[in-house]
Amino acid sequence: MLSPVFKNTECVEVIDFLQTLVKAKSITPDDAGTLNWLSEQLGSLGFEIERIHKNGVNNLIASRHFGEGPKLGFIGHVDVVPASSNGWKADPFSGEIIKGFIYGRGVADMKGGIAAMLSATKKLLKQELPTIGSMYWLITSDEEGEAEYGSKEIAEYLASKHIVLDACLVGEPTADELAGDAIKNGRRGAISGRINIKGKAGHVAYPENSINAAHISGKVINSLAHIVWDRDEVGSKTGLQITGLKVNNSVDNIIPDNCEITFNIRYSHNYSSAQIREVVEGTLGDLHQFLSCTWERPCEPYYTGHKSDNCFLALVERAIYQTCGQYPKLTTAGGTSDGRFFSNAHTQVIECGVANATIHQVNERVAIEDLIQVEQIYHAILKSYYLE
Structure with missing residues (x-):
């Protein structure tokens, strides 16, 4: 009525x-x-x-x-x-x-x-x-x-x-x-990323013989979370959120040799998707030998x-x-x-x-x-x- x-x-x-x-x-x-x-x-x-x-x-x-x-x-x-x-x-x-x-x-x-x-x-x-x-x-x-x-x-x-x-x-x-x-x-623009980390498997008792992909993922996440987006302005802020973390390891006595991190970025109009990729990849430069990054669904x-x-x-x-x-x-x-x-x-x-x-x-x-x-x-x- x-x-x-x-x-x-x-x-x-x-x-x-x-x-x-x-x-x-x-x-x-x-x-x-x-x-x-x-x-x-x-x-x-x-x-x-x-x-x-x-x-x-x-x-x-x-x-x-x-x-x-x-x-x-x-x-x-x-x-x-x-x-x-x-x-x-x-x-x-x-x-x-x-x-x-x-x-x-x-x-x-x-x-x-x-x-x-x-x-x-x-x-x-x-x-x-x-x-x-x-x-x-x-x-x-x-x-x-x-x-x-x-x-x-x-x-x-x-x-x-x-x-x-x-x-x-x-x-x-x-x-x-x-x-x-x-x-x-x-x-704001939007873009998703997928980082694959490659380490070296081994026994947990002998970590000196391995490269723990999960430990590297922690460094990656910390670096991503602390990026300073210096082109932002009031009313148009850039934010990066981790959306997934996966380690393919079924037992607890093997150091994992792989890890996948997924993330999404909503970014200010003062950036292009190419500039966003450049900032992220530059931030992870010190770890590049352990990882590869692919980009998905860019929206300018x-x-x-x-x-x-x-x-x-x-x-x-x-x-x-x-x-x-x-x-x-x-x-x-x-x-x-x-x-x-x-x-x-x-x-x-x-x-x-x-x-x-x-x-x-x-x-x-x-x-x-x-x-x-x-x-x-x-x-x-x-x-x-x-x-x-």
Whole structure:
């Protein structure tokens, strides 16, 4: 049952959009029909629809051209992480409303953002048709997985058509408590490493005849934990965490001749993945004869700062102030996002969405008030971008 405050047409519409999306079990990379539904919705609003299918991943590119002028892209994903019913107050794919919250897998990450932007887009086009610029919807079903055939493919497709976006709004959940209290103007990079240590086996009673790989691993871990990341700045810190330590030794009287260490680094936008590798490998230089290091899953950081002219970051900040009465906190914290595929020297990328406190958790939920506020923020952004 909806509260009377939520019973106006616009509120009901954005709630209905979100419930429709959540009821689709779109676990990566299956879009479960959500992209067909979005294609129908956007097609009815005059958007041209293109689809890219690759290696089981479905992607949507919807565009509407109003005239000459700047190009804005809305970036999002319909895929979600798995969910069983254990511990949930409602079926995770029901979109049930309980005490002012919509429950379901993906309501926050990030079907709530998609529903809010769809409602905001409809509202914009009903009120006053823009006469300048273009709008792109760029939606994938491959964000929660390896992200090899989703937004990366979309970005490459746009580049092949010589389409350069001026700004991108990513609908990821960014708020700490209430929509608009925090946005992301970048993301830290991420990279994983695997170190294999080779020692020399022997009897524990005669350590002088052996090289203990486990003991070397302690030196390696200590060195990694004490790296000073001197390019960091406030709001964008680098952190290295050991994620695994394995010694293949089944008995207690043999000195182990091998050890594997795995680690992950989330790093400041002031570094590239190549620079991160250089720092780590340089730190371990004294031990290089005992080990080899391989690198996995590099995700480059991105960052959008303020600029003097046509600043999208400032536009988003003003839209949030107009809607919420306060300016948002800027942060680059958290994991990676698909924003990295679209950010470049020309394209400003900003992430703004609902609260992220329950994403990927049992009882993932979004407050209806939060959903409506995000829709209002998006509408203010669109009005400012196209009409003012």
